[in-house]
Amino acid sequence: MSITKLLGIKYPIFQGAMAQIALAPLAGAVSNAGGLGIIGSGGLSADRLREEIRKTREITDKPFAVNLMLMMHNIPELIQVVIEEGVKIVTTGAGTPAPYMQTFKENNIIVIPVVPSVKIAKKMEALGVDAVVAEGTEAGGHVGETTTMALLPQIVSAVSIPVIGAGGIADGRGVAAAFALGAQGVQVGTRFLTTVECPTHENFKKAVLEATDTSTTVTGRSIGGPVRSIKNSMIAKYLELEDAKASRDELEKLSLGSLRRAVFEGDTDNGSVMAGQICGLCNEITTVEEMITSMFAEAEQVFEKLGKVKFQEARELTFA
Incomplete structure (x- = not known):
């Protein structure tokens, strides 16, 4: 089953769970635009997470997820809120979801860990997760050591569940590259920092725009x-x-x-x-909807151009 059908979304794009930033205004806008909005629960209390979930539902009636940083001391309370509020998709990081998998499955919750290596991806598949996000070191925030270009195809070859590519993706070319490497979708963080709906200080957005x-x-x-x-x-x-x-x-x-x-x-x-x-490609402020639709329109153009022109050009250069 494709990741879009599994999650009930239009575009195969996840919004990164950026701490202090991935809250209701951004997550709701992403889901409304056809992607998977994700609430980042890092640093939130159970009551605050419940509030963000309810605010997101006021913005959108589309699917959205909650990200759980599993090293946090209040994870059991956060998971209980996720269950009580009827959220059906979680992404995870900073630890293994193993202790909570039975609870997730009993509540029909789709589980998608973010992973930095083939070894961990295989462990996650063995646990029974539904997909994984393969995140390269190009990404912002907490990172591993392997680049997306090297990590993504190795994980795709190592597991049979859907793989989402992340790290260094900000336009349609990046989307096309991730799909060419075997991904079923992409997760994007930095590009969402330069959207109208991103709830950060203008100085923060300016820093990204100028980077x-x-x-x-x-x-x-x-x-x-x-x-x-x-x-x-x-x-x-x-x-x-x-x-x-x-x-x-x-x-x-x-x-x-x-x-x-x-x-x-x-x-x-x-x-x-x-x-x-x-960052260097994140040089304009747009709405979330404009960003997502233009990104996938460009990806389609890239694939069309590759199919008609580039492969033939490459063949002629290689075998001339």
Whole structure:
């Protein structure tokens, strides 16, 4: 079964579950536009998650999901809210859904983990999940080490469940590339940061709009928690501390509250502007609907052009 039929969506696109950002205004708009809107529950209380779910339902009557960061202490309470509110799709990260799979299945909840490696993808399939998101290191926020180009086809070859490609996708060319590598859909985060409905401070959006292909870097590798963000004063200081072999406590003290400072206060110099390497293509503000429809229209054009012209050109160049 295709991912669109499985989830009841028009376009095979997931909106990334960006912490503090992937809330009702964005998730509802994405679902209304035909994609899968996702509420990011990271940092939310059970009551706040319930509120966001209900706000999303006021915006859309289309399917949407909740992302669960499984390392969070209140995951059992969040899962209970998901069940009570009748959400039928969850994506997961930062841990294994194994302890909760029976509960999910008993409540007819579709489970789609985000994975950074073939090994974990195979483990997730063995658990009985419905699909996986293969996310490359190009993505913003918490990342693995393998690029999307290398990771995606290897996971597609290793599992029999649907695979969603993520990391470094911001236009129709990226969508087409993911499908060419075997994906049934894509997950996009950074491009959604430059939409009208994205509930971030204007300074945050401006930072993404002005970023280029070399504007991001990864911090936190020394403590086993790599995160990709746009370079600024806080990031530079963090990297200095890492180079000096600072303790986890010192690093966490510097970064504590940094995402909130950037997202809500607009402090993009001392806050954490999590975004992916594809920033350089995110150079205009559009509505979510405009973004999604143009992305898939471009993907269709790419496939048409490839089918009629590019493969023949490549063959002539290769075998001339």
